[in-house]
Amino acid sequence: MQAELITIGDEILIGQTIDTNSAWMGKELNALGIQVSQITSIKDERNAIRSAILAAEKSAAKIILITGGLGPTKDDITKHVLCEYFETELVRNEEVLAKIQAFFKSRGREMLESNNMQADLPKACTVLLNDMGTASGMWFEKGDTIFVSMPGVPYEMKHLMSDRVFPKILERFELPAIFHKTIMTDGIGESFLVELIKDWENSLVAEEIAIAYLPSPGIVRVRLTAQGQNKATLEEKVLRKANELHQLVPQYIFGEDDISLEEALAAALKAKGKTIATAESCTGGYIAHLLTSISGSSAYYLGGFVSYDNQVKIETLKVSKESIEDDGAVSKTVVEQMANGARNLLKTDFAIATSGIAGPDGGTEEKPVGTVWIAIASEKGVQAKKFLFEQNRERNIRRSAMAALSMVLKAVK
Amino acid sequence: MQAELITIGDEILIGQTIDTNSAWMGKELNALGIQVSQITSIKDERNAIRSAILAAEKSAAKIILITGGLGPTKDDITKHVLCEYFETELVRNEEVLAKIQAFFKSRGREMLESNNMQADLPKACTVLLNDMGTASGMWFEKGDTIFVSMPGVPYEMKHLMSDRVFPKILERFELPAIFHKTIMTDGIGESFLVELIKDWENSLVAEEIAIAYLPSPGIVRVRLTAQGQNKATLEEKVLRKANELHQLVPQYIFGEDDISLEEALAAALKAKGKTIATAESCTGGYIAHLLTSISGSSAYYLGGFVSYDNQVKIETLKVSKESIEDDGAVSKTVVEQMANGARNLLKTDFAIATSGIAGPDGGTEEKPVGTVWIAIASEKGVQAKKFLFEQNRERNIRRSAMAALSMVLKAVK
Numbered sequence: 173m174q175a176e177l178i179t180i181g182d183e184i185l186i187g188q189t190i191d192t193n194s195a196w197m198g199k200e201l202n203a204l205g206i207q208v209s210q211i212t213s214i215k216d217e218r219n220a221i222r223s224a225i226l227a228a229e230k231s232a233a234k235i236i237l238i239t240g241g242l243g244p245t246k247d248d249i250t251k252h253v254l255c256e257y258f259e260t261e262l263v264r265n266e267e268v269l270a271k272i273q274a275f276f277k278s279r280g281r282e283m284l285e286s287n288n289m290q291a292d293l294p295k296a297c298t299v300l301l302n303d304m305g306t307a308s309g310m311w312f313e314k315g316d317t318i319f320v321s322m323p324g325v326p327y328e329m330k331h332l333m334s335d336r337v338f339p340k341i342l343e344r345f346e347l348p349a350i351f352h353k354t355i356m357t358d359g360i361g362e363s364f365l366v367e368l369i370k371d372w373e374n375s376l377v378a379e380e381i382a383i384a385y386l387p388s389p390g391i392v393r394v395r396l397t398a399q400g401q402n403k404a405t406l407e408e409k410v411l412r413k414a415n416e417l418h419q420l421v422p423q424y425i426f427g428e429d430d431i432s433l434e435e436a437l438a439a440a441l442k443a444k445g446k447t448i449a450t451a452e453s454c455t456g457g458y459i460a461h462l463l464t465s466i467s468g469s470s471a472y473y474l475g476g477f478v479s480y481d482n483q484v485k486i487e488t489l490k491v492s493k494e495s496i497e498d499d500g501a502v503s504k505t506v507v508e509q510m511a512n513g514a515r516n517l518l519k520t521d522f523a524i525a526t527s528g529i530a531g532p533d534g535g536t537e538e539k540p541v542g543t544v545w546i547a548i549a550s551e552k553g554v555q556a557k558k559f560l561f562e563q564n565r566e567r568n569i570r571r572s573a574m575a576a577l578s579m580v581l582k583a584v585k
Numbered sequence: 586m587q588a589e590l591i592t593i594g595d596e597i598l599i600g601q602t603i604d605t606n607s608a609w610m611g612k613e614l615n616a617l618g619i620q621v622s623q624i625t626s627i628k629d630e631r632n633a634i635r636s637a638i639l640a641a642e643k644s645a646a647k648i649i650l651i652t653g654g655l656g657p658t659k660d661d662i663t664k665h666v667l668c669e670y671f672e673t674e675l676v677r678n679e680e681v682l683a684k685i686q687a688f689f690k691s692r693g694r695e696m697l698e699s700n701n702m703q704a705d706l707p708k709a710c711t712v713l714l715n716d717m718g719t720a721s722g723m724w725f726e727k728g729d730t731i732f733v734s735m736p737g738v739p740y741e742m743k744h745l746m747s748d749r750v751f752p753k754i755l756e757r758f759e760l761p762a763i764f765h766k767t768i769m770t771d772g773i774g775e776s777f778l779v780e781l782i783k784d785w786e787n788s789l790v791a792e793e794i795a796i797a798y799l800p801s802p803g804i805v806r807v808r809l810t811a812q813g814q815n816k817a818t819l820e821e822k823v824l825r826k827a828n829e830l831h832q833l834v835p836q837y838i839f840g841e842d843d844i845s846l847e848e849a850l851a852a853a854l855k856a857k858g859k860t861i862a863t864a865e866s867c868t869g870g871y872i873a874h875l876l877t878s879i880s881g882s883s884a885y886y887l888g889g890f891v892s893y894d895n896q897v898k899i900e901t902l903k904v905s906k907e908s909i910e911d912d913g914a915v916s917k918t919v920v921e922q923m924a925n926g927a928r929n930l931l932k933t934d935f936a937i938a939t940s941g942i943a944g945p946d947g948g949t950e951e952k953p954v955g956t957v958w959i960a961i962a963s964e965k966g967v968q969a970k971k972f973l974f975e976q977n978r979e980r981n982i983r984r985s986a987m988a989a990l991s992m993v994l995k996a997v998k
Contacts, residue, residue, distance in 0.1 A: 187608040188612070200600070202599050208598040209627075210626065362656070384595055385656070456877025456878070457891070458874045474896070478873040478888045
């Protein structure tokens, strides 16, 4: 079963909004055995919307999911174009109107006429009630194809997909099986990983398993995919090959199924009942942010320091002034003292410290932009490692954080 | 002049990669007066690639930019499909080969046969040398349409676009003028903003200026667009209407042209020669991360604390134990002491503190998930404000950070 996604909105084409909705939808649809064959982003414009829907209708996809263009403001015209396309008209839906009124009342907010008009919906559609906002979803059928229009606000779209669209899709279609397994690797580049596992990769052909390498800063995801009729058979063969990969390069694998390094670390810390603290210079709070993005992180993350200024390193973290003067803030001795300082202050089992030159300024011949020292302190003492990342500030921060999480994860394990 | 973007890669359709390239390209192309009329994401598959290129060729777009599918691994087939499409063949390019070899040598990395093969390029294309990686760009022409294929790695694509593709496009086409101005607002929802400025909005029609509202957590961007022949005329009328908006709702405007709140704050702090510190509980380092994402931030950001555990609030930030016991960690008294504590410790002009319940756990009837206290300390004393955001952890962290930056920006100004 194939699906096409259509996102409507000038903001995506002009680059002011990044299309995160499609990624979420692609992932969720795949889990149901539905493959997204195309994503099309078009303008908030009658002809563009009509042509995109028509092209999708003519494709092999039987599920066409449309997001965006349903807000109360003047630049949103999707609803009118849908009426035209499906030869129907808008009628005021009293149930939706009552819901919108209740929505505004519960938030103590004044209601505008443009909000009332959100209860005007195409006669020919099945209305999908939206519990998170004022724009309803619309489900149309034409021949053996279904068309769903939803608001583009991510949490409203996710609610409508999860609670309204998926149940109706499962009722309407008989879906073939698809099975993915993603193995998460870190600390090795894509080309080197491919070279290391090429014999194993070649053995996938006979099993009809597809492979994809998905690199991101510091991490390469290896995704295996099999399709067929019997989910159990697919699962068995994919997991068997995944297991072979685990045995082949265990030192580079930190988890499966899109788990992040911070999630893997969270799981390891929880399993062992250990706690952690951070002392960040070049990563500037990013590691703390990654750790605290996980709900329940207060169980193992006690807190941290962003010691951007040297004075903070000296006064708060008790780094010796001499070390900073002699070796510089980006050095083994300083990063080790930062890690020990954070661990002692917060009395945690582990502490991570980073000190580096994120760039674009601050590099020297001896310590170019991208030079980063990372230390991990634990009851076993402190270990530090030097990295040379790249020229780009954002990527240096990201790669430093990934390398630090990887180091501490190995230490915790 | 219209352009279409085609992104190739299963990873986008399956939702494992978010397409950030297209947003960047859309923004840059617009600045040149080129409008992106469609973005199409397709699989790493011969037929899908052929059909997408053919459909784009048949459209009104004269510039077709293709990213992705040029890596050294087996799932990347774009180059071969391009040869077929443009009826040409691969030939080894010695200049590119030498470049790839030098690239590996400079990084002290071993070279693989798959890397050599990246020097095999279509005979019919103009090769666009890639200084940041091993996959070259390819520029094809057919009739009055140009087709460019580039790697999907963001910094390689950006380098090729900026240094190779844009100069060639400017040489090849005469471009009409387009002028955008985006006004950044915060602290007011989209519907209320629209209601407040509706007369002004209605006056845009006569000027042939298009308007779009682009909401994101805590922020609504208002974008004005005019197109025509004379850039100076467009600029004059758009800036005149933008200026009217500034006078209409000054209290909600923090900047222009997609400046972020942290960038606006950075500019204000630098202009006044002031410094800042952070003490974060519910935002967990996210505010520090936003501030330090800006290069040169060490000039005004001295550092901060992530006081996730109450012990850190008490011991490091000197929050009184009684306040935490009597009022709870999420309270006016505690957040005020956190802000004062951070400001005193780091001797800064300003300090931001946050304490709240990000969720999904930890809410009570009295203090539900989304309850957040934010305080700003300065030489004028400390001011605190209570917010009630929403149910979602990620959005609560984001909205808390935006509200905190907005508060401190007003205080600095």
